[in-house]
Amino acid sequence: MKQNIYDNEAFFNGYSKIRENEYNANNLFEKPALYSLLPDLTGKAVLDLGCGFGENCIRYVDKGAKRVVGVDISEKMLAVAEAENSNISITYLKMPMEDIGELRERFDVVVSSLAIQYVEDYQGLVNNIYNLLNDGGVLVFSQEHPINTCFSSGSRWTKDENGKKLYANLEYYSVDGVRESTWFVDGVKKYHRTLSTVINTLIGSGFRIDKIIEPVPTPELLREHPEYDDLLHKPDFLLVRATKVC
């Protein structure tokens, strides 16, 4: 089942609004970490899985990529991408990322920003990415951290009587599988996988792990944006860089 919540009006509007806030967690933590993991893109062919508005695709062209293919399941997202982030080197394809096995092109770099947790068949996706990469090619992705994706019900925080957050609540971390939640709309499905599943699947499929990042606010950033001290208790994101080895 390939989930397309993104073309739901309520979801799309809510999601667009978050992204309009310059100081959102994506801009402050996820994107810098993702970019820091990229290899030199000069002259490279890049595939972006779940490209959304295409903001990263255009960035990869700026970084020297000679060709970028952005894949997304959502027509609405791709309409924004075409309108705001089109470029002669970029091709946007409406396609669920589960279907990338159909692509005939090969790539030097595959990137995915915060999309993989929506895919049920992670092993299948990793196999497809491996097959689409040239030898020595690099996979860089971010996803919601397993500490977050495990959660499904109740409150995400245990608070004291004054409402101060004491602990992040961890629930069924050890149990891989679907979690339903409400994010602008009801019934959003995400697939929780433990860190060992995320990492071992890559290794077992022929990747070498190069680096993992769990982004944390710096003390300077916390002084300006104290609202992000939640991240000291638990990271929002997990980022992985892996190289295809033969």
Add this chain to the structure above:
Amino acid sequence: MKQNIYDNEAFFNGYSKIRENEYNANNLFEKPALYSLLPDLTGKAVLDLGCGFGENCIRYVDKGAKRVVGVDISEKMLAVAEAENSNISITYLKMPMEDIGELRERFDVVVSSLAIQYVEDYQGLVNNIYNLLNDGGVLVFSQEHPINTCFSSGSRWTKDENGKKLYANLEYYSVDGVRESTWFVDGVKKYHRTLSTVINTLIGSGFRIDKIIEPVPTPELLREHPEYDDLLHKPDFLLVRATKVC
């Protein structure tokens, strides 16, 4: 500072008692996972860091190791090891694992069971292990899971009004550093490191990550020992296998 709580009478007695219970978490989850990560030990030289009672050292001889060196900071632990688990192929050394850089011997396999979280200088330890390993040598270790080592104060669980555990409490996961706790004695120091610190330090020091395990009880085991369903919310242990690459 090299911590030696193990020669404290109260600690030693409490610790020995846990280990006497056949169905403790070490026997059910940690040891099988650790053994599953070992390479073939036939004819190999093995170094066991924090060998304690030497139960693993004798096991490595049974598995074909031609030589085993067991290192531990605790005289009391090593006295038990010598009495109960001595063998012509095993040498027990009283030495804090921080000092293994002094060893002149080289090894094919370095193993450590639930000891590394007591070491402050992880980077230094990993460098020492790298230098002690022959090319292609393997490091296998277990430690308390970062989801556990992050915690320092208050209650580890958020419970409902009937005392049922709802959530495991996560506290300052993102902040590496020392945590003091009470475990039989006050002021036991453990060093929390995020998963990314654990993994990236290994990779940065010349290791390839082979596999990670976060042990979970099987449904069959849970039927016999329902007390371990806590582990579905959070794993107790993290195990890593890594190979020295040149």
